[in-house]
Structure formats: structure tokens, C-alpha cells
Amino acid sequence: MPLEILVIDDNRDATELLEExxxxxxxxxxxxxxxxRALELAHEKPAQIFLVDQNLPDMAGSDLVPLLRASVAGHGDGRCFAIAITGMASGNARTAGGQMGAFDYILGKPLDFDAFDALLxxxxxxxxxxxxP
Structure with missing residues (x-):
């Protein structure tokens, strides 16, 4: 199933690689x-998957996620997933909790592409x- 994905990261190389x-x-x-910019894009057209770096120049990713989810709430069934891609985690995909609780999942950098594909x-x-219901 093709997905609508919004990649939010200030690392241009990482963003271009994921986009490709x-x-x-x-x-x-x-x-x-x-x-x-992510909020502008999300309001123009909601995404199903948000891939978000925790350390953005203008806001923490965990603070951004609730705003992104709000952009999806009035569209379709309002479901989406927020996945952190951060250097502050290690290992494969894991369920978010604690300070990163705004995210559904957390993936560490460097990205394990097998775990990433399985999570998607x-x-x-x-x-x-x-x-x-």
C-alpha cells in the first residue's frame, strides 16, 4: 500500500536518502x-506517516508530533503514525514511552533499513x- 509520508529532519543528506x-x-x-515547514505541509495535505527527527532547529520533535496529529484529525479516519528517527536511541524499532511518548515508535540512527521496512x-x-469502533 503506498503511503503518504512526511519526512522532517534538518539533516539534508538523511532526508534526501529517505525520500529517494x-x-x-x-x-x-x-x-x-x-x-x-512541516506544519505548513501537513495542513496542505495530511500524511499517514510522519518520520520526525527529535532535534529540529525550531522545536523538539516530540513537541511537534501532537500538532502534526491535529492536522490529520479532521481528514479520513484521522489515523497516522509518528516515528522518531533519532541519534538518541539505539537498536531496532521500539515502542515510544517517557519523554518520547508523543511518538508511536522510535528508530535509532544509523537507521537499520530492515527494521525500518518492517515497521513501515x-x-x-x-x-x-x-x-x-
């Missing part, structure tokens, strides 16, 4: 280097499933 890889897989990908597939399956 995700586009090759058939996903619709937009990018932003700041929280302000899991998110796509969840988005295809009927919404909970």
Missing part, C-alpha cells in the same frame, strides 16, 4: 527541514485495517 528510498517503493514523500509494513497494515 521511499519514493522508489512507491510512497508519496514530502520533506521539511523545520517544524514550521506494520504501519501500512494497521492503516488498511478497519478503524476501531
Amino acid at each position: 528510498l521511499l519514493s522508489m517503493e512507491g510512497h508519496a514523500v514530502r520533506t521539511a527541514a523545520t517544524a514550521a 509494513a506494520r504501519c501500512a497494515a494497521a492503516l488498511q485495517a478497519p478503524p476501531a
